[in-house]
Amino acid sequence: MNQRMKILEQMQRDMQDQLQEQMQEQLAKIQQDMREQMQESQNSMISQLAQLLARELKKGKSTAVNSGNDNEDPTYPSGFTLTNTQAQPDV
DSSP: OHHHHHHHHHHHHHHHHHHHHHHHHHHHHHHHHHHHHHHHHHHHHHHHHHHHHHHHHHHTOOSSSSOSOTTTSOSSOTTOOOTTOOOOOOO
16 A cells, blocks of 8 residues: 555656646746747837838928027927026026
């Protein structure tokens, strides 16, 4: 009877080891799949951003604010004061 118990215990340990190994393999595959999906998603977002920027540049729009002559197209209307700033007196 003692020999049977040892055999059953060994079989149980073997089965647990196999199950743990299978679970580790599945976890590794799931993690790899997730990394690949994240990379694909990031690549897609970068591509979409590049297309959006290219489209805006084609339209002539710039991401820079008021990069030209300040007298032509002011960023803010005249008399406009930003909050938390003091207006400078005209000299």
